[in-house]
Amino acid sequence: MIIMNRNTSPIKPLTDEQIVKVVQDTTYNQYPDQERQRFIDIYAAAYDLNPAEIEVANGSDEWIQKVIMTLGGNGVMTLNPEFVMYTSYTLQVKPEILEVDCEPDFTFDFAKVARAIKAQKPSLFLISNPHNPTGQMFATEDLQLLVDTMAEVDGYLVLDECYIDFAEDYQRPVGDNIVILRTLSKVYGMAGLRIGMAIAQGETFEKINKINHPYPLNSLALNLASELFSDKRKLNAHKTYQFESKQELARILSQVKDLITVKKSYTNYVFTYGDLALDLAQFVMERGFLPRTYELEILKNAARYSIIKLEDYPAFNQAVMKWREKYAE
Ligand SMILES: Cc1ncc(COP(=O)(O)O)c(C=O)c1O
Known part of the structure; x- marks a missing residue:
């Protein structure tokens, strides 16, 4: 089966030589202190951020x-649908998660979201931008409304930018109650190394770091992550491959947009929905491609496809076009 349900990179970013060199140079007999700071400094430089806020x-x-544990004391709210782990982690420590449903076309009415915040006064709101699962990018003024409304109820907004490298950069909302989350699991191709960043300021940064371990990541993962940023040309080629892959994925699925709705995506996946969306998902599954389908009621007619290797697209294209024939007049 070719995996299209994980939103990860289909290729690895480092050569075997780079990996061997990093392993040889890693002082894994010592605790990973400098390694952590080195990676944070490199990441901050790459995105023009303040390393003290990462x-x-x-x-x-x-x-x-961690943000649910440190900021979610008076309730956690999110959109529906959203990234499934917001719900799973909330339900580990709380009896419920508060949700605001999407509209029938999977957009969100942020005035309605703001009203729900004012009525229920959660202390934490989690949102992914670009959005998982729909792939859309939210407008700055909508995000600013969320930040300001959360501030009114003394709460925090988590802006999860997991897929930001697949979008164009955007004007972020402002507020000292914002936490931005980033990852090396998507465009950077290191999902297995488990490297995630939080970016926040002042008291917000202090609060979310209250429950840290002394050495949050191991030295090998940190050094491999630092190595990733050491060769800009190679890193750009790694990213460009995935941008091309995304374009091809979107092109192939757009060929059936008269039969299912194919949402414009700012991520490494494409979201589809409609009466025939699951039929297409089932059809490509029978031909070796595994998209993401859902049990959740709100997503029962939806399927999400993430990028694959360029060499696998001809067969995927063939499967999609074969499915089209079923509905040809
Ligand atoms: C919106 C969103 N946030 C976070 C994650 C988790 O990323 P990580 O691998 O950094 O834990 C995912 C993974 O699919 C995601 O879609």
């Missing part, structure tokens, strides 16, 4: 759990 953990997953 901390690492085991994937953004761990950050999601």
